[in-house]
Amino acid sequence: MLLNSGGELLFCAHHMRKHDDSLRKIASDIQDETDKLNKK
Template sequence: MTGALAPTKPLTVADRCDRCGAQAYVRAVLVGGGDLLFCAHHGRKYTEALRANGADIQDETDRLNETPTAVVED
C-alpha cells in the first residue's frame, strides 16, 4: 500500500476480481476516480502498470497466508 492512498474499507469475501470473479485481495484506486478489484493472481499481473499510471494500490494478499482462528462455542 502506498502512503497516498485514502482510507478505504478492507476487502471482503463479497468483493470480486474484475477479471475473473475470484475473491479480490487487491484494490487499485485510479487517478481519475473509481477503482478496480483483482484477485491475487491478476493483482500481481497488473499492479506495476497501474502504479506506473498513478494508481494507488491496496494490497491485502498477505491475508492469504493467515491461519484462521478456531471459534469455540460454549
C-alpha cells in the same frame, strides 16, 4: 485500488501481480492484502 480518475478496481492477487507495472501508473492508491490469504 483507487484510480487517478476517481474510479475503483478490485483484483485478485494473481492478476495484480501480472499487471502490476501498468496498474501502478494509473493508481492513486493500492491496498495490498495478499498477506491475509495464508493467515490462520
